[in-house]
Amino acid sequence: MSTGNGSDALLATEHVTKAFGGLVAVEDVSFDVKPRSIVSIIGPNGAGKTTFFNMLTGLYRPTVGRIVFGGTDVTGTRPDIITSLGVARTFQNIRLFSSMSATENVMVGQHARMKAGLFGSILRSPAVRREEVEVRDKAREMLAYVGLAESQFERLASNLSYGDQRRVEIARALASEPALLLLDEPTAGMNPQESARLTGFMEQLREERALTILLIEHDMRVVMGVSERITVLDHGTKIAEGPPDEVRANDRVIEAYLGKREGGQQG
Amino acid sequence: MTRVREWRRHPRAGLVVGVLGVIAVALFPLFRPPLDGLTNDAILALAFVVMALGLNLVVGFAGLLDLGYVAFYAFGLMVTGWWASDFYSSVNDEKGIHVGTSDFVSNLPGIHLNFLLLIIGAIIICAIAGALIGLPTLRLRGDYIAIVTLAFGEIIGRVFANGDEVTIFGDNKLSNGRQSIAPVDQINLPVFGEFDSALNLRPYYWTVLALVLVVLFVNFRLRDSRLGRAWIALREDEVAAASMGVPLVKTKLLSYAAGGAFGGISGCFLGPFYNSVNANQFQFGFSIFILGMVILGGLGSIWGVVLGAVMLSFVNYWLIPDVLDGEFVRDKLDSLGLEFSFTEITFGVFGFVLVLMMVLRPEGLIPERRRQIELTSGTEGGLDEPGSLSVEARI
Numbered sequence: 001m002s003t004g005n006g007s008d009a010l011l012a013t014e015h016v017t018k019a020f021g022g023l024v025a026v027e028d029v030s031f032d033v034k035p036r037s038i039v040s041i042i043g044p045n046g047a048g049k050t051t052f053f054n055m056l057t058g059l060y061r062p063t064v065g066r067i068v069f070g071g072t073d074v075t076g077t078r079p080d081i082i083t084s085l086g087v088a089r090t091f092q093n094i095r096l097f098s099s100m101s102a103t104e105n106v107m108v109g110q111h112a113r114m115k116a117g118l119f120g121s122i123l124r125s126p127a128v129r130r131e132e133v134e135v136r137d138k139a140r141e142m143l144a145y146v147g148l149a150e151s152q153f154e155r156l157a158s159n160l161s162y163g164d165q166r167r168v169e170i171a172r173a174l175a176s177e178p179a180l181l182l183l184d185e186p187t188a189g190m191n192p193q194e195s196a197r198l199t200g201f202m203e204q205l206r207e208e209r210a211l212t213i214l215l216i217e218h219d220m221r222v223v224m225g226v227s228e229r230i231t232v233l234d235h236g237t238k239i240a241e242g243p244p245d246e247v248r249a250n251d252r253v254i255e256a257y258l259g260k261r262e263g264g265q266q267g
Numbered sequence: 268m269t270r271v272r273e274w275r276r277h278p279r280a281g282l283v284v285g286v287l288g289v290i291a292v293a294l295f296p297l298f299r300p301p302l303d304g305l306t307n308d309a310i311l312a313l314a315f316v317v318m319a320l321g322l323n324l325v326v327g328f329a330g331l332l333d334l335g336y337v338a339f340y341a342f343g344l345m346v347t348g349w350w351a352s353d354f355y356s357s358v359n360d361e362k363g364i365h366v367g368t369s370d371f372v373s374n375l376p377g378i379h380l381n382f383l384l385l386i387i388g389a390i391i392i393c394a395i396a397g398a399l400i401g402l403p404t405l406r407l408r409g410d411y412i413a414i415v416t417l418a419f420g421e422i423i424g425r426v427f428a429n430g431d432e433v434t435i436f437g438d439n440k441l442s443n444g445r446q447s448i449a450p451v452d453q454i455n456l457p458v459f460g461e462f463d464s465a466l467n468l469r470p471y472y473w474t475v476l477a478l479v480l481v482v483l484f485v486n487f488r489l490r491d492s493r494l495g496r497a498w499i500a501l502r503e504d505e506v507a508a509a510s511m512g513v514p515l516v517k518t519k520l521l522s523y524a525a526g527g528a529f530g531g532i533s534g535c536f537l538g539p540f541y542n543s544v545n546a547n548q549f550q551f552g553f554s555i556f557i558l559g560m561v562i563l564g565g566l567g568s569i570w571g572v573v574l575g576a577v578m579l580s581f582v583n584y585w586l587i588p589d590v591l592d593g594e595f596v597r598d599k600l601d602s603l604g605l606e607f608s609f610t611e612i613t614f615g616v617f618g619f620v621l622v623l624m625m626v627l628r629p630e631g632l633i634p635e636r637r638r639q640i641e642l643t644s645g646t647e648g649g650l651d652e653p654g655s656l657s658v659e660a661r662i
Contacts, residue, residue, distance in 0.1 A: 121493060
C-alpha cells in the first residue's frame, strides 16, 4: 500500500483508521490528492467512504493516522477551522438549512471569511454594513454561477426542487472559497443529462476556480469520465488506486462490486 | 441595506407603525393614576418581555433548550441585593461605598451603586454565568442540554436560598437565605433623579420600556447578522453549520451569554422595583414561566415572544388574581360549592393555556417568518427532518 509520497500533494492521509468501538469503518487508508486534480473514491455501500470524508472535514477524529492539508497537519482539527483552511463539502443527503433562503444558506457558507463580531453586529458599524452587502452580493453571484434561477434566490431551501437544492449546496460550499471541494455523491437522484451537466461543471470549476475536487460517486459514467485517479475502498480498506482504466480492470475491484468469480478467470 | 424584507417592501410603513406604537405604549401610564395596579402589571409584563427575548436568543434562535433560565434572573436580582442595599453594612467601617447614588442613599451603610452600574454588573456576571453553563452542554444535544441547564438553574437557586450559610470575603454572607434582602435602593438615573415606587410608578414604567426597546433593537440587529445566521444554521443542522465554518463552541457560548445578559438586565430592574430580593423566587417554575412565554408567542419570533410575554404575565398578574379570583367568579364558584382560589393553581392555568396553544396553534401566536412559511407551504422537495440527521458528528 503506497503512502502519501509527495509534499506537492494538496491533501494527504497517512494510515488513517477510524474505529467505532469494535467496528473498524476505515482501516489504514493512505492516499494523496494533487492540486487541481479530480479524484474519486468509490466502493460498495458501507465501504467507509463517507466516514473517510467526515474525517477529512473534521467531523470525526481519526483513531489512528494523520491528515495533512496544504502542508498543515489537520488531524482532529475542528471542522470550522478546516473549512477556513480551504476545505468545503457537500453532503450525501442534502443538508441545507431548511428554514433559510437559498441566499442565506450561501451567506452562512461565507461565515469563516467574515469578521463581524457580537458588538459590531449590534452597532452595525460601516465595516459590518459593507461586509453584509458584499456577502449578500457574493452569495447571489455564487447562486448564479451554479445555475440557480434568480427567481429562486429568496425561496426557502426546503421549498426548492431537488436539483436546485443540490445546486445551492454546491454554491454554499464554494462560498467558503475552498481550495479542495469534497462532493459526497453529488449525482444521487439525478438523471443522466443532469449528471453529465454536473460532470462538465466539475471540470469548469477546476479550470475557472483552480479547485481540487474529491468525489464520492456511485455513477460509474461520471466517475470514469471525470476522474484522473480513483481510489477504491471496500470494507474500510483501500483495495485499489490508479487511473480509471487501471481500476476498471482491477480484479479486486471487480470482485468487490460483483463478487468472486468461479475459478478466478477474467475476460 | 439588509433590513427585514417586509420593511424593504414598505420602507416607511414599518417605521411609522413602530414609532406610533412606541408612543402609544409610552403614553399609557399618563392615563392612569401614578400608583396604579394596571401600570404595576404592565411594568412586570415589560420586564418579562426583556427576559423572554433573552431566552428566545438561546431557545428560539440557536435552538438550545434552556430550562435553567431562572439562574440569570437570580443573578440579576442578587446584583441589586449585593450592590444596592445595606446588606453588606460592615464594609468601609460601616460607612458604606457609594457610587452615583442620591443624597439620601449616600448616608446609608452598605454598597450602593448607581442603577446603570448595576445593569453593567448584571450583564457581565450573567454573560459569564451563561458561558459557564454553556460549557458542560457543548458536547450534548437536545434533551440532554435541557437536563443540564435545568440542574444549573436549580443549583444557583439553591445556593442563593442557602447563601446565609456561605461566607465570602471575611464575614460577609453570600445572600440572606430564605429571608429577603430589603430595602433595595430605588432607581436613580442621571437627569431624572431618584424614583419612588411608593408614590409614582411611571418612571419605572418608562425605564423598563426603554430597556425593552434597547433589547428589541439588539435582538433585531443580532438576528439579521452573521451571528444570527450562525445561530439559526446551528439550530437547523449542527453538522452542516460546523462544516460551513461556523465554530460551534464560540457560537453556542455567545448565545448563552447574550441570552443570560438579558435575563440579568431584567432581574436587575426588578430588584429596585420589588424593593427587595427574595431567594425563594428562584424556582424551576420561573424558568418554565419564561419558556412558556417564548413558546406561546412563537419560538424564534421576536414580536411573537413580546406578545407571549405580555400575555402570560397578564394572565399571571391580572387574569388569575384579579379576574378569576375576583368577586364575580368567586361567587359563581361558591354557589357551585367549589371553594378554591386560582392563585393556588397558577401553573395549572399556564399548563392549560400551553396545551390549548399546542392544539390550536403549535407554531405560536406570531410564528417566526421562517417557520410560518415552512408550515404553510406544503412539502414540495422538503428536506429530511433535521432530527434524523443529527447522529453523525462527534464534536
